[in-house]
Structures are given as structure tokens and as C-alpha cells.
Amino acid sequence: MHRRHTTLREKGRRQAIRGPAYMFNERGTSLTTEEERFLDAAEYGNIPVVRKMLEECKTLNFNCVDYMGQNALQLAVANEHLEVTELLLKKKGLARVGDALLLAISKGYVRIVEAILAHPAFAGGLRLTLSPLEQELRDDDFYAYDEDGTRFSQDITPVILASHCQEYEIVHILLMKGARIERPHDYFCKCNECTEKQKRDSFSHSRSRMNAYKGLASAAYLSLSSEDPVLTALELSNELARLANIETEFKNDYRKLSMQCKDFVVGVLDLCRDTEEVEAILNGDVDQNPPSEHQRPCLSRVKLAIKYEVKKFVAHPNCQQQLLTIWYENLADLRQQSIGVKCLTVLGVTIGLPFLAIAYWIIPCSKLGQILRSPFMKFVAHAVSFTIFLGLLVLNASDRFEGVKNLPNETITDHPRQVFRVKTTQFSWTELLIMKWVLGMIWSECKEIWSDGPREYVMHLWNVLDFGMLSIFVASFTARFMAFLKASKAQLYIDLHVPNHDISNASLPADIAYFTYARNKWRPSDPQIISEGLYAIAVVLSFSRIAYILPANESFGPLQISLGRTVKDIFKFMVIFIMVFVAFMIGMFNLYSYYLGAKYNPAFTTVEESFKTLFWSIFGLSEVISVVLKYDHKFIENIGYVLYGVYNVTMVVVLLNMLIAMINSSYQEIEEDADVEWKFARAKLWLSYFDEGRTLPAPFNLVPSPKSFYYLALRTKTCLVHLCKAKSHRHDNELEMGMLNSRPKLDRYRAPSRIKEENTVKKPIKNPTRYQKIMKRLIKRYVLKAQVDRENDEVNEGELKEIKQDISSLRYELLEEKSQATGELADLIQQLSDKFGKNDKKQP
Incomplete structure (x- = not known):
């Protein structure tokens, strides 16, 4: 009796809470007592009641919905009741399975996601590739939240949502099921599909592109979907940065996604533990064309990062250490020396540059030639040569x-x-x-x-x-x-x-x-x-x-970077400056052009004089007498005074101070991240000397060395070999055509691929390359680190709620077991009573 009163009180409290919420349904929800009890059991995890009603109540509509339009499956998933979800998924004709899947993904319920994906609706994998909008076009409420539409955006697929939520395990499960995020078409694509979407709803089309890019740029999807996540992230960051300048209405979103891709690349580089892994990240997959013994690493990923301005990647200590090693190639001892020793080295190169050039012409492959080919020595030689060139300019100016x-x-x-x-x-x-x-x-x-x-x-x-x-x-x-x-x-x-x-x-x-x-x-x-x-x-x-x-210098490098940024600001400022300057120049010329010879100076009487007067007025080198006339035309003079005064206030007080503020802002941006900016600029300088060739500076490069003739002979030989192979290939094709004509008529019309399969043996599956093995290790570390960080950052409220729901389910199970035990005990007492009653009747 006490349990019955408790149940009635809980039901009354829930009804009191839900009462005003009927406004969410226009036609109202008329639920039977049986359906209300079923939905309550699904929501609160009452497994025995759900199981009993599904088995015994033949008239039960298990797709009935509550006041918010949610059915039992949606309520069970929202409250993480795995057992109830599994019971409901066994029923045929269950509605809104897709929405339940999206809800489970958004909340990170991995076990429930696995249970839903085991539903027959996902057997073919087609449901995972279609968005809710595409399902809706097929008259399907698979992803519907209620009769009004979907819970999430209509273009959200399960794998996109999992990527948005950074659910690594769920993304992996979906990828294994064949789900993929389709890359959006180019922004300027004019295909029928893009044109139709743009005409139907341009905003929804832009939002769908944004959601797709959010999924593609997520660390979870980049890590698990790509064979080369570093290359994919670099290219995607550049594409997103380009879209930020095209779709300006979503500029901040695209820039954030671009930075997210860059942070992913930096995070993977940060997990490297030895030189082999760092080289793999910086060089990419070079197993197909491995460098020779004396060839430098290609550094293809570093060059790509510099091109796409991934500054944190280039300035990362792991990358900088590797670049520094290549910079002092064949000069390992010089790397550890003091500044004085390096300055003496530069002085020695300055004095002996002609002799070093002659030695390199004669013996380019000697130890001395290898030292001269090192990036550091190439930089020193070119810098010394250019310094001599500047000295010649100064000397020429003097005599x-x-x-x-x-x-x-x-x-x-x-x-x-x-x-x-x-x-x-x-x-x-x-x-x-x-x-x-x-x-x-x-x-x-x-x-x-x-x-x-x-x-x-x-x-x-x-x-x-x-x-x-x-x-x-x-x-x-x-x-x-x-x-x-x-x-x-x-x-x-x-x-x-x-x-x-x-x-x-x-x-x-x-x-x-x-x-x-x-x-x-x-x-x-x-x-x-x-x-x-x-x-x-x-x-x-x-x-x-x-x-x-x-x-190249740590002290002057940031200053040079700030200077370059200042030049960019000046060019931006020049647009407004020229507009204001031309306006006043033409106005003052029109005002004073008729007074040539009637002024105390020729200012403003011609276009040239107007330009000179206004330009030097910025620096305070023009006089007020420039607007005074010899005639008594006070109106013209007053207009001239006003325009000249407004010009000086606008140019000197407003625009010049605005330029100073812009320059100061740019300098502060560089100063806040000066180390990254300098290392990035230094890496760009270093890489220009890493490529083979251009060892000798001007003018010593005008004399061809024996090595140049050797390389010319090799290239000539290569061209001749290619020509011979092309001629041989043409001859083989002619022979093949002749053999084809001599074959029986039946063989003549067989597919070439079929003939090739019969004449060759199937090759075994190739083993993963060294680069793929290294990337696999790094991605594993990245995923594990991301999961650990997320567990540490998560708020304990979710865990407490999960424990509370588990206790609630356990409570209902214990109450059910107690009820069953009470019923069995009552039956046993009744049997004993009946038995003792019969014995009492027999004794008289």
C-alpha cells in the first residue's frame, strides 16, 4: 500500500510539472493510462515494467509520444538507459531510430550508439550516408525529433555530429560502418546540385557547407579518416583560410576552423619522441622516392606549412631543431661555437672567397666542396658577395x-x-x-x-x-x-x-x-x-x-618583421590618404586656378603646385600665405582658409594619428608573439639555402664548373634514354597490334583486363610503409592524449547524473524483485494456509 501511494505521488508531481507544457503541441497529446505508464518507465529506466508491457500488452503503441513529442526510445536514450534502449530496439516498426542515434552521439553514449547501429535499419549502411534532409525527401521520419522536424540541422549526418562533438570512439565506429563526410564542392561550383541548393535556400546551403567543414576540420575525423592526417590538415587549413576571405559573413568561423587544423598539426608534431618521427612529419611519405645518401631531406611538409603560414608548426622546437641540424650540415662543430668564432669564420670567407670559388670549380666533390655546399656556408658566401656589391656601389658614388x-x-x-x-x-x-x-x-x-x-x-x-x-x-x-x-x-x-x-x-x-x-x-x-x-x-x-x-639574427629579425607589417599598414592607409588628398588638391586648384600671377606665391595655381603645397603641408613646410590673394576677393580667401585648415586637421590630426595607431597595433601583434614570428621568418630564410645548387654567389656563378658539365651530360643521357624507351614502346605496340590480328577471332574481342589477369600473378597486399607505421603510432598517441584531456576537463555533473540514473534503474529492478518475492511469499503462505486448513477439517 505504501508503494502504491509513493507511485501516485510521483505521477502527480510529474503531471503537475508537465501540465503547462502542453503548449508545445498544437493538437495536444491524448495518452492512455497504459501509454503514460510506458513512457514513464522508459524515461526513468524502469526495466521490468518496460519489459512486461512490451511482452504482455498487445494493444500498446510503443511509438506513442509525450507532451514534447518524444517517444519511448528517445526518452530512454536521453537518460542513458541502455537496457531499456535494447528492449525497444527489438520491436519491429520502431520510429525515430535515427534521431535516437544522433541524440546518443551528441551525449557521447558509446554503448547506446553501438546498440542502435546494430538495428536492422543500419544494415546496408545507406542510412549513415544520408542526411536528415535527404531522408525527409524520401518521406521518412527516421531522423525526425517530432512531427515538426529534426532535432539537429537537416544536413547533419551521424559522422558529422560525432566529429563536431570530438567523439573519437564513435567516429571510429561510424567510419568502420562506411560513413564518410562528403567534401563540399568549390564555392564557385556551378553544377546542377549546387545551383539548385543555392536557389532553394542560400542560407541553408551555406550552413550545410559550414557544418561539413566543421566535421572535416575536427581532430577526431582528421585523425581517424585520413591516411596522411598532417597533409590533409595543412591543405584543409589553407582551403578554410581562403574561404574566410570569400564567404566574409562566416569569416570568423572559417578562421577558427583553419586555426583548429593548424593546432592539430602542431599537436601531432608535439608528440614526436625521436628524430625518425620528426623527420617523418617534416618530410612526408618519401618511401616511394627515398633520398640518396648525400641528398638532404625534402622537407615537403615544412615548405607547405610555410606556404600556408602555419607559423606555430614551423616555429615548434621539434621542427626548429631539425632545421638547425640541416643548417649546420658538415659543420657540426661550428654549431656549438661562440659568436666570436662564427664572426672569424665569416671574416675568413670574406677574405678567401675568390680562392674558395676557384677550389670549388676544380674539386667540387671534395671535403671543401661539401663544406661550401652546406646551407650555412652558402648563406655566408652570398651575404659576403652582396656586401661587396654594396661596397662597390658606395665606392662608385665616391669617385x-x-x-x-x-x-x-x-x-x-x-x-x-x-x-x-x-x-x-x-x-x-x-x-x-x-x-x-x-x-x-x-x-x-x-x-x-x-x-x-x-x-x-x-x-x-x-x-x-x-x-x-x-x-x-x-x-x-x-x-x-x-x-x-x-x-x-x-x-x-x-x-x-x-x-x-x-x-x-x-x-x-x-x-x-x-x-x-x-x-x-x-x-x-x-x-x-x-x-x-x-x-x-x-x-x-x-x-x-x-x-x-x-x-637570421634574433635581435634584428623581429624588427624587420615589424617593418614589413608596417609597410602593409601604410599601403592600406594610402587608400584613404589618396582619396582625401586628391579631393582637396582638385578643390584648391579649382579655387585658385584663375588667379595665376595674382598671388604672393604660385601655390594652387596649377595641379603640380597644388600637389607640392598640400604634400609638404603634411610636414609643416607650407605657409599660410599660400591662400592669400593680392586682390580684395575676401570670399575666395575665406573659402581657401577654411579648406586649407580642414585639410591640415584631417591629414595631420586625424589620418596621421590613425596611421600611427595602426603601426603601433601591428607592432604589438608582432611583439606579443615575437618568438614564433621570428622563427617562422628565419625558417623561410633557411629553406632558401637548403635546395641543391646555387652554391657560388655572384659573380663567381657566371663561370660554369666541371660539375655543371657533368650534370648536363647526365640530363642529356636521361633525355636520350627516354626517347629510346618511347621508340621501343611504340615498336612494342605495333607488334602487339600484329599479334592481336593474328589471334583467333574469339580472343580478339576479350577484355584486355581479363587477358592481363590470366597472364600475371596477383600481387600480395603491400606492407605498410615506414611513414604509415610512424603516423599510426603518432595518431594513437594523439587520440589517447585527447581522451585523457577530455576526461580531466569534463565536469562531474554528468557523471553524477549517470550514477543517479543507474541507481534509479537499480531501484526499479530491486522493487520489481521485491514485488515478485512478496508475491511468491504470499502464494506460499496461502498454500500453507490452505494445507493447514484442510488438516484442521480432517481432525474433527
Whole structure:
């Protein structure tokens, strides 16, 4: 009797709680007493009642739903009642199995997921590959939460949801069942499927793409679905970063997913325990084309990480240690030496560079040649060569006009019959050396374009700077040479046709006399003037090229990175700056263009003067008198004062301070992560010297070494072998066609694959490569670490709830056993009573 009252109280309390919730159902839920009892038993894990009602109640609708539209299976799964779920899954015609599976996945109930996947509905595996939307199109409520639709988004499949929740074990189970996440089509794809989805609901289409990418970028799916998780994560991070710039409405989401892929790669690298594993991560699967004994590692993954700017991966200690080992190849002792010893090494290379180059030409494969081919020595040699080149530029600037007065209205010659321009256009010995260096650098750039390809070459800004610098040098020297040719022709004419001893008193044709004039009479388009202007620009670019080697130093590297980021900010600022500057320049010109000669200075009277006045006004070098007129036109003057004042306030107070704030923000970003930024920039510099070739710097690379002839012979031999093989293959095809014609007619029409199978023996399954074994070990460690971290981070409320539900189920089982024991005891007492009653009747 007491148990009956307790049950009634619990039922009344639940009904009181559920009472107002009938608003969730428009048509209301009219449940029978039997169905209410069944749903209560499923929700609270009353296994005996559920089992008894499923076995005995023939009229029971086990798909009935409660006030929230949930059936018994959904309630049992939501409360993690495994036994109740297994009992319900045995019934045929059970509805909403898919929603129960998604619910179990979202809560991480692995055993319930396994039980649901054993249901006959998942036997073919088709249900795991179709999304709820695709199921709905088939008039199926398999994934429906209630009559209104699905619990989760309509494009969520079980494997996508498991990946979102980072459920490694569930993802593994689903992958073994054949489930996969289909990669979304390209954003600009115009196929019928994408076009139809975009027209039907563009927002749902974008959300479905986002959900798919969330699944693909999850560490659980990357770890368990890909044969090369590192490569997959790197490529996916780049794709997501590209989509962040395309789908700007989801920029933050895509960037977060891209960073998630990068963190996964860093996490796998962090679990390496020896050099073999680090090399496997950095080089990728090189078992197909193993490097030779003297060949350096390819570092394909590092190059890819640099290309995709995965900075934490490149700056990781494991990666940096391996790169440092390659950097000091054949110079292991120098790595541990002090800065003083390294500086002495650099000084020795500076002094003996010509002799080292000669030795490398003669014996490139000797011990000395191997040392010169080491990345560190290549860097030192190229840096020393470029320093000498800069020294030549400085030396040339100091003595290029030696013996020539710099006054623009004077001329000086070596003898009276010499044309002045012949003396000024001749190349000095420093300029000839500079030309040799420029030719050597051009040859080096050509080799780099040949090896990397034009597309990859222009992707690096330093290459673009080099190309521009060398192009300007070539243009400058070409213009100088053209001026020298014309001056030489004038000198030749004078030598042949002018008899005077002093040409200053001779009557010369205009085109010949021009080359005797002083600089102040030269035309603006004179080749020598153009040459000197281009040469000045090239010198500036040459000295700016020093910034390329600054990342090698820990002190100057972060400064160079900050400078590069500052240049980017300045280019962004220039857009607004130019817009404001042009607006005021045109406005002030229109205001004062009619007052040419009526002002105290020519400011704003022409477009050129307007540009000069406004530009130098930024630096405080323009005067207020620029807007004053000589006439009494106060209205124009007042407008000029206002515009000029607004311009100065806008440019100096607002925009320049905004630029300073932008630069400061960029510097703070670099400073906060200065170590990672510097190591990433240093790795980019190192990798440019890791590739084979380009050992000797300019201008020593202009002389071909015996090794170059040897490699040329090898390449020629390889080309001839390929040609011979191609010819032999063509001959074999002709013979095969002849044999085919001679075969019986029946054999002639048999499938080629069938014939090949009969003539060959099936190859055994290949063993996993060394790279695959290493990746398997690393992924195991990563998954175990992720599971341990998750167990440590999980809140204990879930565990307490699980224990509470288990106790509740156990309570119902104990009550059922007690009820059965009480019933059996009552039957036994009744039998004993009946038996003793019969004995009492017999005794009288």
C-alpha cells in the first residue's frame, strides 16, 4: 500500500510539472493510462515494467509520444538507459531510430550508439550516408525529433555530429560502418546540385557547407579518416583560410576552423619522441622516392606549412631543431661555437672567397666542396658577395665624377678634340664590376625561376624586389651605353671631318654640337639623365635588400618583421590618404586656378603646385600665405582658409594619428608573439639555402664548373634514354597490334583486363610503409592524449547524473524483485494456509 501511494505521488508531481507544457503541441497529446505508464518507465529506466508491457500488452503503441513529442526510445536514450534502449530496439516498426542515434552521439553514449547501429535499419549502411534532409525527401521520419522536424540541422549526418562533438570512439565506429563526410564542392561550383541548393535556400546551403567543414576540420575525423592526417590538415587549413576571405559573413568561423587544423598539426608534431618521427612529419611519405645518401631531406611538409603560414608548426622546437641540424650540415662543430668564432669564420670567407670559388670549380666533390655546399656556408658566401656589391656601389658614388667638375654649366675634357659626353659616359672600373655582379645575380634569378617556376617565384616579395632592382640596373646601364654610343659617333665624326685642333671654336652640326654642351643644356629625355635617375633608384633598392638577411639574427629579425607589417599598414592607409588628398588638391586648384600671377606665391595655381603645397603641408613646410590673394576677393580667401585648415586637421590630426595607431597595433601583434614570428621568418630564410645548387654567389656563378658539365651530360643521357624507351614502346605496340590480328577471332574481342589477369600473378597486399607505421603510432598517441584531456576537463555533473540514473534503474529492478518475492511469499503462505486448513477439517 505504501508503494502504491509513493507511485501516485510521483505521477502527480510529474503531471503537475508537465501540465503547462502542453503548449508545445498544437493538437495536444491524448495518452492512455497504459501509454503514460510506458513512457514513464522508459524515461526513468524502469526495466521490468518496460519489459512486461512490451511482452504482455498487445494493444500498446510503443511509438506513442509525450507532451514534447518524444517517444519511448528517445526518452530512454536521453537518460542513458541502455537496457531499456535494447528492449525497444527489438520491436519491429520502431520510429525515430535515427534521431535516437544522433541524440546518443551528441551525449557521447558509446554503448547506446553501438546498440542502435546494430538495428536492422543500419544494415546496408545507406542510412549513415544520408542526411536528415535527404531522408525527409524520401518521406521518412527516421531522423525526425517530432512531427515538426529534426532535432539537429537537416544536413547533419551521424559522422558529422560525432566529429563536431570530438567523439573519437564513435567516429571510429561510424567510419568502420562506411560513413564518410562528403567534401563540399568549390564555392564557385556551378553544377546542377549546387545551383539548385543555392536557389532553394542560400542560407541553408551555406550552413550545410559550414557544418561539413566543421566535421572535416575536427581532430577526431582528421585523425581517424585520413591516411596522411598532417597533409590533409595543412591543405584543409589553407582551403578554410581562403574561404574566410570569400564567404566574409562566416569569416570568423572559417578562421577558427583553419586555426583548429593548424593546432592539430602542431599537436601531432608535439608528440614526436625521436628524430625518425620528426623527420617523418617534416618530410612526408618519401618511401616511394627515398633520398640518396648525400641528398638532404625534402622537407615537403615544412615548405607547405610555410606556404600556408602555419607559423606555430614551423616555429615548434621539434621542427626548429631539425632545421638547425640541416643548417649546420658538415659543420657540426661550428654549431656549438661562440659568436666570436662564427664572426672569424665569416671574416675568413670574406677574405678567401675568390680562392674558395676557384677550389670549388676544380674539386667540387671534395671535403671543401661539401663544406661550401652546406646551407650555412652558402648563406655566408652570398651575404659576403652582396656586401661587396654594396661596397662597390658606395665606392662608385665616391669617385664616379673624379676629374669632372660637378657644376652643371661647365665642361672638362682630356684634350681639346675630345667630346665632353665621351668622358662622362665612359664606364669606370667600379661600374664594370657592378655590371658583373648584376649579371651574376640575373643568372641566379634565372636559375631560381627555372627550378621553382614563374608562379612560385612571383609569390615571394623578395623575388619581386630582386627582379625590379636588377631590371632597373639593366635599364640604367642600357641607357648609359646608348648615350656612350651616340657620343662615340659624335667623336668619330669630329675625328674624320673637323680639322680644327680645338673643337670649341669649330662650327659643328646641331646633332654633333649637342654632345659638347654642358649639363644645363641637355634635353630632359637625354639617355644619360634617365640612366642616372634609374641608377639612383636601383641603389636604394639594393640597400633595402639587406633586410632579407636580417631574420637570421634574433635581435634584428623581429624588427624587420615589424617593418614589413608596417609597410602593409601604410599601403592600406594610402587608400584613404589618396582619396582625401586628391579631393582637396582638385578643390584648391579649382579655387585658385584663375588667379595665376595674382598671388604672393604660385601655390594652387596649377595641379603640380597644388600637389607640392598640400604634400609638404603634411610636414609643416607650407605657409599660410599660400591662400592669400593680392586682390580684395575676401570670399575666395575665406573659402581657401577654411579648406586649407580642414585639410591640415584631417591629414595631420586625424589620418596621421590613425596611421600611427595602426603601426603601433601591428607592432604589438608582432611583439606579443615575437618568438614564433621570428622563427617562422628565419625558417623561410633557411629553406632558401637548403635546395641543391646555387652554391657560388655572384659573380663567381657566371663561370660554369666541371660539375655543371657533368650534370648536363647526365640530363642529356636521361633525355636520350627516354626517347629510346618511347621508340621501343611504340615498336612494342605495333607488334602487339600484329599479334592481336593474328589471334583467333574469339580472343580478339576479350577484355584486355581479363587477358592481363590470366597472364600475371596477383600481387600480395603491400606492407605498410615506414611513414604509415610512424603516423599510426603518432595518431594513437594523439587520440589517447585527447581522451585523457577530455576526461580531466569534463565536469562531474554528468557523471553524477549517470550514477543517479543507474541507481534509479537499480531501484526499479530491486522493487520489481521485491514485488515478485512478496508475491511468491504470499502464494506460499496461502498454500500453507490452505494445507493447514484442510488438516484442521480432517481432525474433527
